[in-house]
Amino acid sequence: MTTPPILELRGVSKNFGNTLALHNINLEIANGEFLTLLGPSGCGKTTILRILSGFEAPTRGAVFLNGQEITSSPPELRQVNTVFQSYALFPHMSVWDNVAFGLRMQKRPKVEINQRVAEILRRVHLAEYGDRMPRQLSGGQQQRVAIARAIINNPLVLLLDEPFSALDLKLRKQMQFEIKHLQRQIGITFVFVTHDQEEAFAMSDRVVVMNEGTVIQVGSPQEIYEEPESLFVARFVGEINVLEGDIRAARPGGTYQAEVEGVPFILHSRREFAEGETVKVLLRPEDLKVYLEQEKAQQPPFFLGTINETVYKGATVDILRTLDNGKKLQAAEFFNEDDADITYRPGDRVSVTWVEGWEVVLNAEGE
Ligand SMILES: Nc1ncnc2c1ncn2[C@@H]1O[C@H](COP(=O)(O)OP(=O)(O)O)[C@@H](O)[C@H]1O
Ligand SMILES: [Mg+2]
Structure with a gap:
């Protein structure tokens, strides 16, 4: 990697009682990259995201954001945001209010809030939807509101944990395309989690294949598909x-x-x-x-x-x-x-x- 990584996990392990959820994870994520953690249920994907966001502390190892160690920084002091599967929008607030919520909590000046919300809604192609309530939006539009809300504070990294798993196949494909496109436009590093290899391949610059708390292979979708380093990877990403x-x-x-x-x-x-x-x-x-x-x-x-x-x-x-x-x-x-x-x-x-x-x-x- 030529530029220093925006995110780095160094020797990260995580125990939950007797469960070894992560074992010695070493991973560097480049600035602007779309990186996907791919692996079967229970392999430790969500645990990695929770360690990156600060909701969980590693048992061993260290986490760096933009060159600074953040291993024990609380979530609110990290320039990392998460988009959850459920979107977690406030149902009784308009799109505009949902997106403005975080800036209002920080007591930013009203002029600045108005300007930034308008700008972010334009970026996610929802400029005309500020007055709508979440229930008046399609699933895809709700997802974009959730992303707008997560990126309005200019995080360095956006974490997305299986954000499409509740959607039907057609909408899922459409959202994959939209999110990928949006990530390209805004240039923020995305760390995406899925157990679906097709989704991982369709969206990512690089894919991290995991199993039982370890990283098995890291590479571009093409490398992972054409040059699997183990039978596990070969089988997980297609017919063989x-x-x-x-x-x-x-x-x-x-x-x-x-x-x-x-x-x-x-x-x-x-x-x-x-x-x-x-x-x-x-x-x-x-x-x-x-x-x-x-x-x-x-x-x-x-x-x-x-x-x-x-x-x-x-x-x-x-x-x-x-x-x-x-x-x-x-x-x-x-x-x-x-x-x-x-x-x-x-x-x-x-x-x-x-x-x-x-x-x-x-x-x-x-x-
Ligand atoms: N809070 C917790 N307490 C105990 N075990 C946990 C906890 N969170 C996760 N685990 C265990 O850690 C392992 C990895 O979980 P997780 O990161 O959620 O996997 P994934 O997201 O890949 O499905 C699993 O065996 C899971 O049961
Ligand atoms: Mg999970």
């Missing part, structure tokens, strides 16, 4: 085929001669493997290439198998097939005009290979 392999010999340029499900293949990996080592070869459904036996004379290497089932998904068709050794695979075929006349039917004999270099090779433990 796992093939068994044996390393036969290392070759120059990060390639290995190997047997995968008994068929000789060349594997590409930046990792080091020993001759004779057992490995897992991970392939996304869209990495696989499938040919009807009569369709193309394929160059080896490939597997032979039989189509079990096809599942129509709109843009793609999932093809479930069984290799001759019994292994089941899932492939996604995009509709392709050139291939429009090719349909796969249960029982069809096929050969299967993958786009060279798209495999992820992990050790026998899937790490």
Whole structure:
């Protein structure tokens, strides 16, 4: 990171009695970044946000905001605000009053309050809605009021804890787009929490994958999806085929001669493997290439198998097939005009290979 981080967690652990909620978390968040904590329920996401906002103190470790240690500063002295899932708007107050509330509590001059509320409502595209009551707004508009209220004090960081989990899919997608757009406009660092990988990928500059109180992998959505560092990450962020392999010999340029499900293949990996080592070869459904036996004379290497089932998904068709050794695979075929006349039917004999270099090779433990 070239500029100093706006937020930093250094060796942060958190115990609740005998529960180790967080274990040695080290994380740097860049200024202006949209960072998402992604992981299954109970992995410690909310606990991290509560430690950042000051509602919870770490058992060990330190937190820095803009270079200053804030580990034991109270929430009101941190330039960090939180948007909650429920929005927590005051139902009996207008949009304007909801947004002005914090500045009035601070007894800011009236002229300043009017000017800042007008400015922030304009920024969240609610300039015309100041007189409305929360119940007269759509879910998305209420969310924007909650954000306006949270950013009017110019926080350095905005924390959002699963803010869309109560919304239906369509509104959720729309809000993802709006929040992302808003974050780009206002340039404030967002730390977002979700257990939904699609949501994390759609919104974030970087994603932090967590499990059981630890950080498993940090990277851009593309890195996390295409280069998962463990089977846990690969499975958590999408469908994955796992093939068994044996390393036969290392070759120059990060390639290995190997047997995968008994068929000789060349594997590409930046990792080091020993001759004779057992490995897992991970392939996304869209990495696989499938040919009807009569369709193309394929160059080896490939597997032979039989189509079990096809599942129509709109843009793609999932093809479930069984290799001759019994292994089941899932492939996604995009509709392709050139291939429009090719349909796969249960029982069809096929050969299967993958786009060279798209495999992820992990050790026998899937790490
Ligand atoms: N106040 C608390 N007291 C006891 N245990 C807690 C408390 N808050 C969280 N935990 C536990 O810490 C772990 C992490 O919780 P949390 O951060 O809420 O996970 P997430 O937000 O990822 O679902 C869970 O095992 C949870 O039960
Ligand atoms: Mg939570």
